[in-house]
Amino acid sequence: MQYGNAPGTQTFCFGYTGAMLEMKPNCENCLQALPPDATNALICSYECTFCHDCAAGKFELVCPNCGGELVPRPVRRVKG
Ligand SMILES: [Zn+2]
Ligand SMILES: [Zn+2]
Numbered sequence: 001m002q003y004g005n006a007p008g009t010q011t012f013c014f015g016y017t018g019a020m021l022e023m024k025p026n027c028e029n030c031l032q033a034l035p036p037d038a039t040n041a042l043i044c045s046y047e048c049t050f051c052h053d054c055a056a057g058k059f060e061l062v063c064p065n066c067g068g069e070l071v072p073r074p075v076r077r078v079k080g
Pocket of ligand 1: 029030
């Protein structure tokens with residue numbers, strides 16, 4: 001049976017897996033709030049996020065999750 005105006009089986013491309021650099025709002029260790037404009041946030045290359053106290057004081061700038069180097073997270077300034 002054929003329909004004159006059958007809805008096409010459109011295939012949408014879901015190949016897009018571009019994970020945006022997602023800013024995490026808390027330190028993963030102590031859960032201290034780390035808003036986008038926080039200047040005491042550090043991240044590793046896998047985007048694990050820690051406050052400066054944990055990153056420098058506890059982990060000696062080595063990510064406890066993946067072993068990567070923790071570097072200061074760029075500050076996203078809130079406009080307006
Ligand atoms: Zn912390
Ligand atoms: Zn990490």
